[in-house]
Amino acid sequence: MAIGIKKVARPRRMSMGETLYLLEIVKGLGVTMGHLLRNIVRQENIPTIEYPEVRRVMPPRFRGLHRLMKRPDGSPRCVACFCCSTACPAVCITIVAGESPDPKVEKYPVRFDIDMLRCIFCGLCVEACPCDAIRMDTGWFTPPENTREKLIYTIDMLLEK
């Protein structure tokens, strides 16, 4: 391959007025003042979202906090099959199964804890669930808490969401 000469575009030499900077500084001041005045007059156009009061509307497929679904009679739809906890790459789901009083259902979860500190929001638990008992469609991201214990969600909290 022949060696060619490639012309690299160099920045244009600054003109006399630009090297003095003063006019350019005044122009820059004009830009910032324009932003300031525009934002004072039309405050609603500022893109900031005032977070705790106003929440960003998440897209419908956003994977947020989990929730457990209920049957029409109010009992959890989960049958404690351990599919979600097996699929979970972060090992954050703890299930303790118990025998269900309903003769048509074999098992039910006595405990169903999700450690939100470990959860990576991958959504594999939702895909693994054979009976659509766990969903991640709440649209919430993990809220801040004071202690670690509060971020281990129990079955009651998950059913309420």
Next chain:
Amino acid sequence: MSGLFDLAVAVARIAIMLIFCLTFVVVLTWAERKGAAYMQDRRGPNRAKILGLTLGGIFHPLADAIKFLFKEDFIPDHVHRLFYQMAPMFALAPALMTIAVIPFGPPVTIAGKTIPLQIADLNVGILYVFAMSGLTVYGVILAGWASNSKYPLLGGLRSSAQMISYEVSLGLSIIGVVMVFRSVKLSQIVASQGELLWGIVPQWGVVVQPLGFILFLVALYAEANRTPFDLPEGESEIVAGFHTEYGSFKFSMFMMAEYFHLVVGSLLVATLFFGGWQFPYLASSGFVLPGGFSIGLPGAVVLLLRIGALFAKVVFFAWLFIWVRWTIPRFRYDQVMRLGWKVMLPLSLLNIFATGIALLLVA
């Protein structure tokens, strides 16, 4: 009785000036945060509430002060304890002392006594200001050195080099003003700026010394360590520069010193180049316009207008400091040095020379 009166006047003047400046510093911190936010399409501070009112975040400086006061006054183990504690005081005290010579109003007559509205009308005026502003570098160097850690030391070194180089052009840019008004007394300089040039334009420093004004303003930004010359605390390079190791109220003293410099700088620009308390075309009896018109005004109104004029100028220049900070990016270190020694210094010398020739031709 007379001695008591003088004492009361002296204390009152100090109190007025100090309270004004400190309050202004507090408001400036808010203006900086809010102004920066709006220039960058953000909302800025708006959370601190008193009785459910936020008033655009005006209570945030109060919340800051409470926070700084109640934080642990932590001293790192590796610092030089004495100098580490002295540094914030050295930063703040010279800035506070500079306001003593700045006239904030015309002399007033109370009970047959003429009282200059100025804490001390020193005959060395400007020289005193430079002596004090020269001391401010000690606070920064002490803080950088006493912190005994790498980034503060770098910040302190940068700041000492920068302040020394710009001190030269700062001083030389003033000489033109001193030559034109034939005095270093600030009260005298302000009084001279009340006269009209060719009977039309007020004889303000900026009219007779435009180059001197620009040089002074640029050097002032460098002296006050404000952007585009805020190398001593360049966050992106050396963490926070000289005050990296400081926390709680000591840090807040550095912040107060910075904003105090800003207020003092604005006062100085207004006094030296924008007529101080002079209101355009306002004599002590009322407005005297160049066409021969005159509007009589009572003395109290004139006094208030004049003090108000100084206040308006100071507010404008303080805002300009903030405005420039959020417009221009920081200079590189070698660019700062080149500007200081190879541009500012020759230009300020040229300014003195040109002023001398002009004065010779006029006289």
